Amino acid sequence: MRSLFEDKKTVAVLAIPPVAIMLFAIMAPLLVSLYFSFMKWSGFGAIKFIGLRNYVELLTADKVFVRSLLNAVALMLVTIFLQNPVAFAVAATLTRLGEKSSRLLRTIYFIPATLSLVVVTKLWVNIFNPTYGILNKILKLAGMEDIAIAWLSDTRTALWSVIWIMIWQGFGWALLFYYSGLMTLPKEIEEAARVDGANRMQLYTKIVIPYLLPVIQAVIVIDVVSSLKQMEIIYLSTEGGPGFYTQFIAVYLYQKAFKYSEYGYGNAISVVFVLIAVALTIAIQRAFKKMSDE
Amino acid sequence: MKTNESAIASRAFGRAVMWIFLAVLAAAQIFPLLWVFSYSLQKSGDLFGPEFFKLPVDPQWNNYFLAWTNGRIPLYLANTLLIVIPSVTLSTVLSFCLAYACSRMTWKLQPLVWFIITVGLTIPIHTTLLPNFIWYRFFGLIDTRLGLVISYVAFSLSFNTIIFAGLLSGIPRSMEESAFIDGASYAAILPKIIAPMAATGFATVGVQTFLNHWNEFIMANTYISTELKRTLPFSIIRFQGQYSSQYAIQFACMALVALPPLALYFIFNRWILAGVAAGAVKG
Numbered sequence: 001m002r003s004l005f006e007d008k009k010t011v012a013v014l015a016i017p018p019v020a021i022m023l024f025a026i027m028a029p030l031l032v033s034l035y036f037s038f039m040k041w042s043g044f045g046a047i048k049f050i051g052l053r054n055y056v057e058l059l060t061a062d063k064v065f066v067r068s069l070l071n072a073v074a075l076m077l078v079t080i081f082l083q084n085p086v087a088f089a090v091a092a093t094l095t096r097l098g099e100k101s102s103r104l105l106r107t108i109y110f111i112p113a114t115l116s117l118v119v120v121t122k123l124w125v126n127i128f129n130p131t132y133g134i135l136n137k138i139l140k141l142a143g144m145e146d147i148a149i150a151w152l153s154d155t156r157t158a159l160w161s162v163i164w165i166m167i168w169q170g171f172g173w174a175l176l177f178y179y180s181g182l183m184t185l186p187k188e189i190e191e192a193a194r195v196d197g198a199n200r201m202q203l204y205t206k207i208v209i210p211y212l213l214p215v216i217q218a219v220i221v222i223d224v225v226s227s228l229k230q231m232e233i234i235y236l237s238t239e240g241g242p243g244f245y246t247q248f249i250a251v252y253l254y255q256k257a258f259k260y261s262e263y264g265y266g267n268a269i270s271v272v273f274v275l276i277a278v279a280l281t282i283a284i285q286r287a288f289k290k291m292s293d294e
Numbered sequence: 295m296k297t298n299e300s301a302i303a304s305r306a307f308g309r310a311v312m313w314i315f316l317a318v319l320a321a322a323q324i325f326p327l328l329w330v331f332s333y334s335l336q337k338s339g340d341l342f343g344p345e346f347f348k349l350p351v352d353p354q355w356n357n358y359f360l361a362w363t364n365g366r367i368p369l370y371l372a373n374t375l376l377i378v379i380p381s382v383t384l385s386t387v388l389s390f391c392l393a394y395a396c397s398r399m400t401w402k403l404q405p406l407v408w409f410i411i412t413v414g415l416t417i418p419i420h421t422t423l424l425p426n427f428i429w430y431r432f433f434g435l436i437d438t439r440l441g442l443v444i445s446y447v448a449f450s451l452s453f454n455t456i457i458f459a460g461l462l463s464g465i466p467r468s469m470e471e472s473a474f475i476d477g478a479s480y481a482a483i484l485p486k487i488i489a490p491m492a493a494t495g496f497a498t499v500g501v502q503t504f505l506n507h508w509n510e511f512i513m514a515n516t517y518i519s520t521e522l523k524r525t526l527p528f529s530i531i532r533f534q535g536q537y538s539s540q541y542a543i544q545f546a547c548m549a550l551v552a553l554p555p556l557a558l559y560f561i562f563n564r565w566i567l568a569g570v571a572a573g574a575v576k577g
Contacts, residue, residue: 004470005399010480014395018388018451019407022414025422025448032425090319093312107563108320111327114559116509118527119552122544123326132541134329137346171323176566229418232511236531250420254516257424270421281416 030274037268042261054268065269068249069276075163076227079174080220083167087174088216092204095182106179113172117232124165125237128152152238158246165233170226174219181215182208217288224284228277249273327552334358334545341541354542361546365529374526377439378507381446385503386496389451393458394484398467414452419445423516430517437519445517446507454499461495462488497565505555526551 037055040048058065090109094102112120127134128151136148151161185208193207209216231250234240240247240255249269257266333341334357335350361367395401396408426445427436435441465488473483489496511527518524530551533544559566 004474005467006401007399007480008401011395011399011401014391014399015401015407018392018455019410021388021444021448022410022451025426025444026414026417027410029422029425029429030417032429033421036425036428086319090316093316105316105320107560109323110566111556111559112323114505114555115552116511116527116555118509118511118530119548122530122548123330126541126545127326127329132341134326134346137344140344141346168322225416225418229420231420235512250418253420254423257427263424266424270424274417274421277416277418277421278413 030271033267033270033274036264037271039264039267041263043257043263044261047264050264054265055272058265058268058272064244064247064252065249067244068247068252071159071246071248072227072230074159075166075230076224078163079167079170079223079227083171084174084216084219084223087171088178091175091178091182092208094179106175109175110172112169113176115169117169118236120169121165121233121236124161124168125152128161153242155242155245158238158242162233162238162246165237166230169233170223174223177215177219177222178212181212185211213292217284221281221284221288224280225277228273228280330545331549334361334542334549336542338540338542357542357546358550360540360543361529361550364540364543365532365547365550366524367526367529367547367550369522370524370526370529373439373523374508377442377446377525378504381443381450381507382500382503384443385447385450385454386499388447389454389499390458390489390492390496391484392451393455393462394488396455397459397463398465398470411452411455414449415456419449419513423512426517436517437523439523441517442514445513446510450503450506454503457499458492458495461492465491494565497562501558501562501565505558508555 036047038049038051040050040053094105097105115123126132130136130148130150133151135151139145139148149157151157189207189211190203193203198206229250230248231254234246234248234251235254238246240251244252250273253266253269253273256262256269329347332347332349335353335355336348337354340348392407392411396404396411422445430436430441435444469487469491470483473487478486509527510525514525514527530544530547533540533547538544
C-alpha cells in the first residue's frame, strides 16, 4: 500500500503545474531583478553593467531608503503596541457578550477589511481633505478653526494620517485572529482558574495570554511583514510626500523605476527588499521558537 | 452593605465604559462609509456645507447612473470577471492538488517544494513588479489578462495550499487505501472522496481568493496599459482627472465598487471566520 502514496506519476500531475506557476511568476522575476540590479538602465537604450554601485549607493547614501525603513518601523510599532492590544481587549470582551451582540459587533469591525485598498484610500483622502473633509469641519464646529490642517500634506501630520488609514483597515484582521484564537480556549481551563480563586487580571496574564502565545506570535509576524509591504495606500494618497516624509519601500522602488527612469536602481531596492522581508520573518520565528522552548 | 453597593455601582460603571468604548470603535469603523454613502446621494456642492454630516433630503439617484457610465463600470466589471473567474478557479484547484501532494504523499523533492511554498508567503508582490515588466514582455504577457491571471494565481497559491494542507493532513489514510482496493484510481479518489472532505477549505479559500483578486490594484495598474482592459478599481481612479470636481459621483462610484465584496462578506461571513480560525490555530 506504500506505493499508493508514493506514486511518482500522481505527484507529478498534482505538483508540477502549481510549482511551475510559482517558479515562473515569483522566483524567476527575482532572478531577473537580481540581474538588472547590477545595471544602469533608464528603461530605454543601452544597458550598462556597473557592478555593485547601485547597492553601494542604496546602502550608504540613500536617505529616502532609510526614511522608508523608519516609516515601516513606525507602522510596526503602532500596530504592535496600539492596534494589537486594542484588538485583543475587544476580542476578549466580545467572547463575554451574548452571541447576538458579539456577532453584530464582529461584523461591523471587520467591514473595512473587506474593502479594496483603492476604496479605503480614496475614502480617507476625502475625509482628510482640508476644505470639505470631516476632520477639519469638526475642528471648525468646535471653534478650533486655526488648527485646521492639510492632514496629508502637512509634515507634522502626514505620516500619522497614512498610518491611521493602515491600522484602520487592518484592525478587523487583528481582531478576527485574536477572537478565533480565544474561541479555541477550552472552557475548563477558565473554570479551573476561577475555582482556584484567580481574578480576571490573573486569568489573562497567567492563563489566556500564555495559551494564545502562538496566535499572538503569528499576528506579530504578519504585522511586521505587512508593515514592510505597504504600497497602495501611499501610492494613491501622498505618493510618499510631502518630500519623502511618508515614503515606503515598495512605492520608492516603483517611483525610481517608472517615474525617475532608474530601472536598475529600482531593482536593487527590490532585491534588498526581498532579503529584508525573508530575513526578518525567519529572525522573528527563530526568536519566538527560542522563547517557547525556554 | 455599603461596600457591596459601591461594588455594584463600580461594576455598572465598568460595563457602561465598555459599551461606550465598543460603540465608539464601531462608529470609527463604519461612520466613514456612511459619510460617503450619504453624500453620494447629494449634490457635489452639498459637501461644502458647514455641517460635517448631512442626510440626503432630496436623493440624487442620478449620481449612481452617472457613476455607472462615467466610471465605465460595465466594461471594467466585465474585465474583472474575465480575470477573477479563471484566477479563483485555478488557484483553488491547483492549491488543493499541491496540498494533497505535499501533505499526504511522500516524494523526494517534497521538502524543497514546501520550502518554496512558505517562502512564497513572505515575498512581497511589489518586488516582482519591476522585473515582470521585462520578464512578462519577453513572453508577450504584458498588457494581457492572462498575465494578470498567472500573477494572481502565483501569489495566492502559498496561502491557499497551507490552508488545504492543514485540512487534508487530518484525514485517515484508510480513505484512499480502501477506495484503491475497490479499484478506484487517483483521478476518481481526489474529486469524489477527498475533495468533499475538504469542503470547508474550498469555501474559505474560494471566498478569500475572490475578495483579494477582485480588489487587486497594483499589479493591474502595472501590467495593464490598455484602457479597455482595465479592472474595476480603475473606475474610481477615473474621477481623479477630468471628473475630479464631481465628488458626489465619485462617492457613488466608490459605493458601487465596494458593494459586491460587502455583499459577499455578509453572505459568506462564516467561511471567512473559518479560514482565519484555521490559520490562527496552526499559528
